[in-house]
Amino acid sequence: MGRRTDLSSLLATGPDTPAATAPGPRRRPDTKPLTVPVSDLAENPDNPRHELRDLDGLAETVRERGVLQALGVVPAAVFLAAHPHHREAVGAAPYVVLHGHRRLAAARMAGLDEVPVLVRDDASRSDEDALIENVQRDDLTELEQAQAIQGLITAYGYSQRQVAARIGKTQGFVSQRLSLMKLREDIQEALADGRVSVEDARRIARLPREDQALPGHHGALPAPSVPAARGERRGGRDYGVIKIDSRGTPEDVVEALRRHLAPAALDRVVELLGRA
Structure with a gap:
């Protein structure tokens, strides 16, 4: 029997959620471990994450167990030189x-005075590294x-093809995101x-x-690709149906839900699945 996968855990899991099967992080040759006061850390102004979500649960874990994965930092003088x-x-x-950044925010919420960090000595490509690693994060x-x-x-x-190669994604993935x-x-x-x-949003x-307008305002969305009969029954729109291939993996289901649901609705799905 194959390993059973919990859909709610897949939806809720982020890069700061410990995973029993995930390999430990490999240390880069230009880093060294250290523990520093939280007050000694400034956030990278170029961080692409604009909203830190679901911090309460992570802060509770940090309060009980500490920060389990070290933050990646660079000396301010090195960063400002670049x-x-x-x-x-x-x-x-x-x-x-x-x-x-999310671990740091959770540590502050939990009242921690110090956090573990890995100090990099080179910031010459730190912005590119940060952008690449953040694009690959599932919780963005x-x-x-x-x-x-x-x-x-x-x-x-x-180019889009070069970006796709750099982040390990398909060119279609890049094109879809850039359309937004x-x-x-x-x-x-x-x-x-x-x-x-x-x-x-994609429509x-x-x-x-x-000609762009929010749904319900003046202007119209491009018609969704649905069969004519079903479109007529739904007044030309079919937003209430999410097509999921029954043969797909749990990861495919997660991607379909993320593609169709607004963040608030997705959070509600995670909450309901967690009660199941």
Whole structure:
């Protein structure tokens, strides 16, 4: 019998959730372990994660067990040598966090005074490393992934094919995410706070910016691809149906739910599955 997979745990799992089968992190040759005061850490202003979600549960785990995975940091002087325009944002903190912003926020919520870190000695490519690693994180929203991918293209002049190779994704993955960058800023905000689903946002993004509008406002979404008879029964839209292949893996189900549901609705699904 194959190993049983819990769908709710797949939906809720993020990079800070311990996994019994996950291999331990490999230390880079240019890092060294250290424990530093939380007050000595400044957040990377270029961090693509704009919203730190579900911190209460992680903070409780951190309160009981401490920070289990060290944060990746770089000395502030090294970081500012590569990014002098961030001097004001970094302030007087001796270190800048490159990876682990959610763990840092949870440690602060839990009242920890110190956290483990791995100090890097080179910040010359730290921004690219941070963007690549964040694009690969499953707990980022599609909009946050899109913004990180756009950052790679803007900063390094990569093509979509080059970005796909750098982050280990398909060119279709990159193209899908980048389509969200065609949205007007107010619609991007609606997507970020859960008022618009990813599926609706992708349809809106097909329209010229001057014709884009939130669902329910003036203007219309491009018609979804559904059979005519079913479309007529639903008034031309079929947003209430999520197609899931019964032969798919739990990971396929998770991807389908993330693609169709707004973040608030997805959080509710996780909560209900956790009670099952």
